[in-house]
Amino acid sequence: MKSTRKKNYSKWYHEIIEKSELAEYSGVRGFMIIKPYGYALWEIIKNELDKILKNTGHENVYFPLLIPKSFLEKEKEHMEIFSEGCAVVTHSRIKKNEKEKHLVVDYQSKLREELVIRPTSESIVWNTYQRWIQSYRDLPILLNQWGNAVRWEMRNRLFLRNSEFLWQEGHTAHATKEEAFKETEKMLNVYTNFSKNFLAIPVIKGIKPHTEKFQGSKMTFCIEALMQDGKSLQMATSHFLGQNFSKAFNVKFTNYDGTKHYAWGTSWGTSTRLIGGLIMSHADDMGLIIPPKIAPIQVVIIPIYHKNIKDHLIDELSTTILHCLEKQKIRVKYDQRKQFTPGWKFHEYEMKGIPIRIHIGLKEIKSKIIEIVRRDTHEKRSIVIDKIHNIIIKLLEKIQNNLYEKSLVRTQQSIIQIDQYQKFKEQLNGPGGFILSHWDGTDETLKKIQKETEATIRCIPFSYGKKQGHCIYSGRVSQQRVVFSKSY
Missing domain, CATH: 3.40.50.800 (Anticodon-binding domain)
Incomplete structure (x- = not known):
């Protein structure tokens, strides 16, 4: 290894991926080739998580890769977040130019409706649920899909941020708000336990602030892990969708008393970025260190x-x-x-x-x-x-336990309460970490902090109770501390 964590963390990260033969960039910008050893690692992660999902009552399913653009447009808030990052298919075929001896687009084959390569599948799932759900007897529906997704990224980093990534996405429908909310919490705990017991990575559980939640959801829960360079990585998310998608796609069911109701929904997922988190949590200057439970x-x-x-x-x-x-x-x-x-x-x-x-x-x-x-x-x-x-x-x-304990000690030592903005900035520009500070709850304050420090609120943590204080930036009254950090 030529690079070290202290000397150049980013270069060290990519050198480990290259030399351990996990993955490499392809001929298409933002798309990676996962090599046999990297895919063997993903297969074990996938197989172990798949067992857990099935044991919690979920069934695997597969929905199409291409989604009619009109489906995404039905849920306005959902469409807003993906409109700039979608890859869109506009033509159905290509035609060979015999004279020029190359392939050219035949513009006569333009599609009647543009098709979006799935950035996520809520829209096509809920369009399907409209046909599947008629009665309370049809609920709950507990589905999971293993596949890929495409979200056009300006900056790419292997496993952490790619235009295409492999993942699992769960989609459930329920008869009551309480049942859907319980499912959202349950799946967050599934990811938390998986991260601890298999990846040997400790996390902080919490809820995203309104500005950071998944568009189309009512609430987004997440788990955040601290990497060795003091930055945070979002490992998984679980979304309480409320009735947003059922109303957008008119998914109603007849209850046992004959009344009509909109279904309640959840979605949740994690991806190959877990491999990136694995590298940055455990690797040293001599290469990878893989927890035994997921080692190929x-x-x-x-x-x-x-x-x-x-x-x-x-x-x-x-x-x-x-x-x-x-x-x-x-x-x-x-x-x-x-x-x-x-x-x-x-x-x-x-x-x-x-x-x-x-x-x-x-x-x-x-x-x-x-x-x-x-x-x-x-x-x-x-x-x-x-x-x-x-x-x-x-x-x-x-070895498995040692890796977790080592990561846990490092994380706990990097959780710091700060109440002075100057010290807040110095910490972020230095060792980083999870900084517990008060926030006044306004989008304006969040934008100013992010512009000045590059830090965001990673989550409003469950593990630290509400205690009144004053915002780290504005000085206004705050009801509790939140977790700030720079992130990937």
């Missing part, structure tokens, strides 16, 4: 061939260990490539963040004691082969 490879076995011992003896011991760990459902790889030296492999797997490395060589063959290396602490340890599966299982759990 949890253990790698590296043979160290020696002239004084036959290769097949090393291979036999390595294969025995491989099978032993596989029986315990551990994701393990045996790297038998002879075109690379052991030292080269050590560096490669350190860069890729593999939680545990096992070395098998002459010493191990003779002693029946093998050396294992932890990626998170670089600690080396010798263990008896007969006890390897139990020790590895416990060590993976220990």
Whole structure:
């Protein structure tokens, strides 16, 4: 690694993605190629989260990528936020120019109605719900979609902000306000627990201020994580839609007493930006560090061939260990490539963040004691082969917990209460962090703070009770502290 976190955080971040072979930019600006190792990581995140969503009663579904522009226009507030960032299909085909030997647009095939490549799917989902929902017996509908979305971005950064990204988006419909609101809270807790238990990333839960909420919703809940450079990353959101979309698409149901009502809705989601958060939360100057629960490879076995011992003896011991760990459902790889030296492999797997490395060589063959290396602490340890599966299982759990505790301590140390604006600015221009300060509740104050500091309100936190004070900027009375931070 040429770059370090302290020297150039942005360059360090992109160098890790490049050298660990997670992703790269494509030939289209803002669109990335997720490479096999990066996609393997996303698959595990997706599979683990998918199990949780199904266990909470949600079913997977798929809606079209293209959405009629008129659907988005039905919910005015929703359309307003996406109007400038939408990718729009205007023609249905291309025609080959035989003389010029290239493809040109045939403008005679212009579509009757423009189609938007989905920035999100609320509009097409609720247009569908109009047909699916007639009675209270049809409710609730609890759906989730895995797919991609396109939102044209001016500034792009791999995994964090791309014009196209992979994600899941949940869409539910309910008979009552209370049920929909409970669903919104439940899904926020699902994301919070997933971030903690799988990604080993602590978060702050809260509600977005009105100016930052998802357009088309009544309320937006979010989880925010603090990265190593003191900036915040929004990890997931859960939206209470109220009846905004049911009214826009005329989704009514007949209640048990014969009365007609508009349905209540929620939507919620997270995306491949979780991988960006994973890198910036755990990686060091030598590469990735991946929590064992989501690591595509949890253990790698590296043979160290020696002239004084036959290769097949090393291979036999390595294969025995491989099978032993596989029986315990551990994701393990045996790297038998002879075109690379052991030292080269050590560096490669350190860069890729593999939680545990096992070395098998002459010493191990003779002693029946093998050396294992932890990626998170670089600690080396010798263990008896007969006890390897139990020790590895416990060590993976220990690594997972250590990564979370390390991130938790860093986050807690960076949550600071500030009441003086000058100190507020100095903190943001220095180490950053989650700054708890009072806000007078006005959009005017938010815009001025953002212009002067580049910081925004990340959330109004649930974990800090209401206590009256005075706005950090205007000095007006404030009912509670909010979380300010610079963000990605």
